[in-house]
Amino acid sequence: MSAILSALREAIEQEIPVVQATLVQGEPLGAKMLVYEDGRTVGSLGDPDLDAQVIRDAQDVLPRGEATTRSYTRASGETVDVYLESFLPPRRLIVVGAVHIAIPLVAMAKELGYYTIVIDAREFFATRERFPHADELIVAWPDEALQKLPLGPQTDIVILSHDEKFEDPALAVALRSRAGYIGAVGSRKTSEARKERLRRAGFTDDELARIHGPIGLDIGAKTPAEIAISILAEIIAVRSGRDPRAQGLQPAKATA
Incomplete structure (x- = not known):
């Protein structure tokens, strides 16, 4: 978690656009991942397939500065919710x-x-x-x-x-x-x-x-x-x- 917070703080200080994704329903509850414009990530939501879906959506919401909750279906059929919060540099x-x-x-x-x-x-x-x-x-x-x-x-x-x-x-x-x-x-x-x-x-x-x-x-x-x-x-x-x-x-x- 400290690595996520450190990376987010650095992104804000350096005015680098980034999305923080948080698993708000499902396991591991509270897991976080940062997604950058170019698709780079820090952390994981605990599932490579879920990470890939969230990365695509994060790059979609980032330019608009959105904060939104989206639902995803794991390969197992389980539905989870992920909160996506954009952190954009000043206009x-x-x-x-x-x-x-x-x-x-x-x-x-x-x-x-x-x-x-x-x-x-x-x-x-x-x-x-x-x-x-x-x-x-x-x-x-x-x-x-x-x-x-x-x-x-x-x-x-x-x-x-x-x-x-x-x-x-x-x-x-x-x-x-x-x-x-x-x-x-x-x-x-x-x-x-x-x-x-x-x-x-x-x-x-x-x-x-x-x-x-x-x-x-x-x-x-x-x-x-x-x-x-x-x-x-x-x-x-x-x-x-x-x-x-x-x-x-x-x-x-x-x-x-």
Whole structure:
């Protein structure tokens, strides 16, 4: 048991997503197992077949941060119940491009509980004076900075750079990651040109479909604050399983 508690504590401290599975009906009652995103485990519920079933379900509930009790049937025919509890790291918003829109976007994201990171190669723009609410300011080429960050399902990436020499390499890193949301600023024409460049770089249409661009919902946003609201509204919708594109709703007409 101490090994389970130690591993869980380490996962929480290092912001590693993990599910704790506890046998709440059946024997050995109270047995625990930790399941990581990649299928690694610590501990056992006392039955290899049961462990395998629980691992599959744990990887299903983990991205949604669920806590649920599920029933399983052992090879012997006995039914047991297992409580699955997800431990997810804090939601993170990574903003590439320390532009005007990024300022209210970061401030509002903090109100939603996000850990916020702003990346820009231009030291003049990525300053604490402009971004007092940012948890981290990284002055570096965006793609290089992104490669050093964990980009899992709890991370949302917003590209606001307006410059293909910054955004294309950054999007290439984002598309190879497991980020939960990827959005990029620009008009429909700009978005299509961007996708064509990435297509030539070897990305498939299915991969490019992960990019939300034009970014944000079409709420008639004009000011930086309004555009920030439209972006966060789209992220919330996607995170809630209500991707506006899947429901036939229109993205923002342009935020360039």
